[in-house]
Amino acid sequence: MSQQGIGTRCVQAGYTPGNGEPRQIPIIQSTTFKYDTSEDMGKLFDLEASGYFYTRLQNPTNDHVAAKIAALEGGTAAMLTSSGQAANFFALFNICECGSHIVASSSIYGGTFNLIAVTMAKMGVTVTFVSPDCTEDELNAAFKDNTRAVFGETIANPALTVLDIEKFAKAAHSHGVPLIVDNTFPTPVNCRPIEWGADIVTHSTTKYMDGHGAAVGGVIVDSGKFDWMAHADKFPGLTQPDDSYHGIVYAEKFGKEGAFITKCTSQLMRDFGCIQSPQNAFILNLGLESLHVRMPKHVENGLAVAKFLQEQPQVKKVNYPGLESDPYYEIAKKYMPNGGCGVVSFELEGGRAAAESFMKKLKIAAIETHVADARTCCLNPATSTHRQMTDEQLEAAGIPAGLIRISCGLEDKEDLIADIANALK
Numbered sequence: 001m002s003q004q005g006i007g008t009r010c011v012q013a014g015y016t017p018g019n020g021e022p023r024q025i026p027i028i029q030s031t032t033f034k035y036d037t038s039e040d041m042g043k044l045f046d047l048e049a050s051g052y053f054y055t056r057l058q059n060p061t062n063d064h065v066a067a068k069i070a071a072l073e074g075g076t077a078a079m080l081t082s083s084g085q086a087a088n089f090f091a092l093f094n095i096c097e098c099g100s101h102i103v104a105s106s107s108i109y110g111g112t113f114n115l116i117a118v119t120m121a122k123m124g125v126t127v128t129f130v131s132p133d134c135t136e137d138e139l140n141a142a143f144k145d146n147t148r149a150v151f152g153e154t155i156a157n158p159a160l161t162v163l164d165i166e167k168f169a170k171a172a173h174s175h176g177v178p179l180i181v182d183n184t185f186p187t188p189v190n191c192r193p194i195e196w197g198a199d200i201v202t203h204s205t206t207k208y209m210d211g212h213g214a215a216v217g218g219v220i221v222d223s224g225k226f227d228w229m230a231h232a233d234k235f236p237g238l239t240q241p242d243d244s245y246h247g248i249v250y251a252e253k254f255g256k257e258g259a260f261i262t263k264c265t266s267q268l269m270r271d272f273g274c275i276q277s278p279q280n281a282f283i284l285n286l287g288l289e290s291l292h293v294r295m296p297k298h299v300e301n302g303l304a305v306a307k308f309l310q311e312q313p314q315v316k317k318v319n320y321p322g323l324e325s326d327p328y329y330e331i332a333k334k335y336m337p338n339g340g341c342g343v344v345s346f347e348l349e350g351g352r353a354a355a356e357s358f359m360k361k362l363k364i365a366a367i368e369t370h371v372a373d374a375r376t377c378c379l380n381p382a383t384s385t386h387r388q389m390t391d392e393q394l395e396a397a398g399i400p401a402g403l404i405r406i407s408c409g410l411e412d413k414e415d416l417i418a419d420i421a422n423a424l425k
């Protein structure tokens with residue numbers, strides 16, 4: 001399947017019905033699966049045979065959808081999770097433990113920043129944040145003996161910085177650890193980080209992959225390229241016997257291609273249980289079937305809105321990597337020649353008050369804590385998600401009080417621009 005075009009994979013990968021079977025992926029809304037003998041089921045518990053016994057660990061609907069996303073990203077294995085937060089936590093915690101260290105881009109989603117900097121710190125995992133624009137020397141200096149992973153976002157939410165994937169992959173690999181990339185904003189239609197050296201790719205499927213604001217979800221994809229055995233001392237969870245599975249060594253039994261996802265499913269999903277419901281996986285798949293049709297339209301609308309905003313006297317600054325004036329234009333062109341996403345951020349003259357009155361006047365764009373949806377939505381962090389911060393604190397965090405994030409949907413771009421023009425009056 002992975003030799004086919006990205007559109008064909010969006011529509012068809014992951015599920016091939018047999019003669020007389022349902023054309024659409026069936027929703028297997030069952031917690032459990034029936035066996036004739038205990039021996040049959042025992043083989044599944046020993047990871048000696050593949051099959052289903054309990055939906056917390058695996059479900060056929062989820063597996064079809066995960067296989068489609070693995071094909072889209074060019075990976076060897078994938079698993080769905082209940083949310084993007086769960087995907088990033090599992091991807092990191094699958095190879096980190098108390099005493100481990102992570103190198104992460106400082107320009108990442110607030111929820112992920114909190115997960116790593118606060119919650120994982122309570123588990124004894126430490127982090128060094130680096131600017132995505134750091135030099136190779138600065139990046140290399142962030143590594144420690146106990147570093148186990150490098151993390152970044154292809155296009156960061158909400159800062160819209162672009163990750164130099166090759167630079168981060170090179171540093172990770174020279175220190176014997178994998179690069180994990182959250183590819184939520186561009187989706188595999190616009191960027192496939194594995195082709196540039198990323199080892200593990202994650203997504204909040206809640207965003208463009210679902211694309212209709214209907215189902216919260218996440219996914220982890222393994223490139224199958226990282227050689228755990230070559231760095232066996234760093235990753236004992238993959239390279240030494242697992243006592244909870246009769247001494248299985250994941251990297252030996254499932255190889256580079258399957259070890260990461262098998263361990264993540266059989267340990268973390270078993271113990272934390274952040275499974276995506278089969279119903280949500282079905283909804284996610286409906287979104288995936290049109291992802292390659294929707295993404296170019298999101299990009300077209302994002303670029304049109306960014307260009308319009310740039311010309312308005314009331315607008316102080318526009319952030320959009322597709323604009324030639326954007327500091328990330330060249331790097332975005334390298335990794336995303338067809339454009340990145342439909343999210344634009346901009347700063348109004350007049351700060352918080354101007355932003356508030358502007359957003360009130362919008363008729364098509366709704367005020368929402370969401371992005372990457374078919375319907376255009378916007379948010380002023382200073383009056384919503386970051387309202388506990390003073391103007392000075394906001395400025396220091398790179399989120400000026402007048403900053404507005406607008407996620408351009410699939411409406412006609414002329415209407416979006418007219419809506420914005422009216423609200424700017």
Ligand SMILES: *Cc1c(COP(=O)(O)O)cnc(C)c1O
Binds near residue numbers: 111218
């Ligand atoms: C939204 C988001 C997340 C978190 O995903 P949820 O599905 O909301 O848990 C993680 N990373 C990025 C880049 C996001 O935009």
